[in-house]
Amino acid sequence: MxxxxxxxxxxxxxxxxxxxxxxxxxxxxxxxxRAEGLEKVTMRRLAQELDTGPASLYVYxxxxxxxxxxxxxxxxxxxxxxxxxxxxxDRLERVLxxxxxxxxxxxxxxxxxxxxxxxxxxxxxxxETLLALLDEGGxxxxxxxxxxxxxxxxxxxxxAEHAGRGSSADRARQEEWDALAHAVHNASERTHPHIAxxxxxxxxGTPSSRRSWGVRTLLNGIERTAPSDPTPS
Amino acid sequence: MxxxxxxxxxxxxxxxxxxxxxxxxxxxxxxxxRAEGLEKVTMRRLAQELDTGPASLYVYxxxxxxxxxxxxxxxxxxxxxxxxxxxxxDRLERVLxxxxxxxxxxxxxxxxxxxxxxxxxxxxxxxETLLALLDEGGxxxxxxxxxxxxxxxxxxxxxAEHAGRGSSADRARQEEWDALAHAVHNASERTHPHIAxxxxxxxxGTPSSRRSWGVRTLLNGIERTAPSDPTPS
DNA sequence: ACCTGAACACCGTTCAAGT
DNA sequence: ACCTGAACACCGTTCAAGT
Numbered sequence: 029m030x031x032x033x034x035x036x037x038x039x040x041x042x043x044x045x046x047x048x049x050x051x052x053x054x055x056x057x058x059x060x061x062r063a064e065g066l067e068k069v070t071m072r073r074l075a076q077e078l079d080t081g082p083a084s085l086y087v088y089x090x091x092x093x094x095x096x097x098x099x100x101x102x103x104x105x106x107x108x109x110x111x112x113x114x115x116x117x118d119r120l121e122r123v124l125x126x127x128x129x130x131x132x133x134x135x136x137x138x139x140x141x142x143x144x145x146x147x148x149x150x151x152x153x154x155x156e157t158l159l160a161l162l163d164e165g166g167x168x169x170x171x172x173x174x175x176x177x178x179x180x181x182x183x184x185x186x187x188a189e190h191a192g193r194g195s196s197a198d199r200a201r202q203e204e205w206d207a208l209a210h211a212v213h214n215a216s217e218r219t220h221p222h223i224a225x226x227x228x229x230x231x232x233g234t235p236s237s238r239r240s241w242g243v244r245t246l247l248n249g250i251e252r253t254a255p256s257d258p259t260p261s
Numbered sequence: 262m263x264x265x266x267x268x269x270x271x272x273x274x275x276x277x278x279x280x281x282x283x284x285x286x287x288x289x290x291x292x293x294x295r296a297e298g299l300e301k302v303t304m305r306r307l308a309q310e311l312d313t314g315p316a317s318l319y320v321y322x323x324x325x326x327x328x329x330x331x332x333x334x335x336x337x338x339x340x341x342x343x344x345x346x347x348x349x350x351d352r353l354e355r356v357l358x359x360x361x362x363x364x365x366x367x368x369x370x371x372x373x374x375x376x377x378x379x380x381x382x383x384x385x386x387x388x389e390t391l392l393a394l395l396d397e398g399g400x401x402x403x404x405x406x407x408x409x410x411x412x413x414x415x416x417x418x419x420x421a422e423h424a425g426r427g428s429s430a431d432r433a434r435q436e437e438w439d440a441l442a443h444a445v446h447n448a449s450e451r452t453h454p455h456i457a458x459x460x461x462x463x464x465x466g467t468p469s470s471r472r473s474w475g476v477r478t479l480l481n482g483i484e485r486t487a488p489s490d491p492t493p494s
Numbered sequence: 495a496c497c498t499g500a501a502c503a504c505c506g507t508t509c510a511a512g513t
Numbered sequence: 514a515c516c517t518g519a520a521c522a523c524c525g526t527t528c529a530a531g532t
Contacts, residue, residue: 048516071506081517083508092506093433139372143424144433147441152453155463159455173462178415178475185418191376200326200377208380220385222392229406230388233488241488242411249482255466255474281497304525314498316527325525 048078050088054098061099066136069099096140101148103130103137110157116165121243123157124183128239131187138187154180167251175250182242281311283321287331294332299369302332329373334381336363336370343390349398354476356390357416361472364420371420387413400484408483415475 046052056077057069071092075082089095107126110119131138155176162172190201209231215223223230233241279285289310290302304325308315322328340359343352364371388409395405423434442464448456456463466474 245482249478253478
């Protein structure tokens, strides 16, 4: 008889069946997200990972959308507080940049963030940080409040644009961009004079220069647009 | 023998099996979208509707995403040209409002528009219209070009926010809003002073007043933010 | 070339039944 | 109360085979 030091205790090598809790489910979901993307964060896959059946997860999580929202708030914890140096606009741009960068790593999460706005503690921290920076910049409170929404919508939507269905997403997006570029360059001067005249600049700019311009544009607008703005006669 | 004027020619009542073309597929897709929402616009369902197997559709459509993009451009045709009366800002707000309203009727389409930017003829028309209005307002060309992108991103994202999974989406969204409202109202004055101070205004405003403020804010920003804006020393 | 049946590899969610 | 096997009702996409 040969020595057989560690007999398998379960079917697989998994060290121990982890306790089934909301936390263990979310933690597993984050691990699967990091390793294989949100597409694989499914009830069935998570159940398999946790050595149980999909029905068991419904004791702790209402549905897939809620699960994805929980995952998002978890990742929001990795977006640090505002940096200490620089003027308030710079700092705001960097905070928003960190948020966007996190979402860019998981664009499908951005997509779901758009639909299921998070309300977890990490999300509140982000809002507080942005409000503090706008306050520091002297932006009137009402405009700051609505402005935070606009800034987060912009950042989230920018990241969501890069979401793809499956791994062939990059190729597909390239083809879409080519199609749009082709359409813009071939726009008739007669029917689409403005597009024809601006073809170059319409397609110009790096993603980061556009993002930076977007944030500055938003801030300039937020600073000087009052919520009701009744049309002066 | 009783008279039997119209014997069924096929299994179902369907008058005639329509020819399978890209157009008939897209037309069927639009019909299903209008009747039951984008969730039902699936390859399998369309195949059933067209009396064939799902595999047949792949001769005319690359994949589901491309199909949804084609549907979007089709609906874009219902967004009319710019109205003739009013000042350029008003008119721009109304054009963008019509675009948003169309997407609001099919928010899941907005979601997919965010990922798969359309490049069809109707989309080009919309861009041309917006560029013309910005030009009329004296907005510098480069800012107008990038601004159109920002305006469309805002409108699309606003509509996409209302996308839901299934018919229980409204209830789910209400619960999310309640959760956020609760979190905002219970924010600690010590850890989240700005949120606590601005709780009321953070949650205020009707969707339409916020949308209107958003467009005006964007326009104000676009008008006065130059693309490169090198930091002056 | 165009079309298709059948298969592959998945999904979310519910429910009756167990402990 | 918590957990689960099994089922229901779907998906997208591919491929070999037909016409």
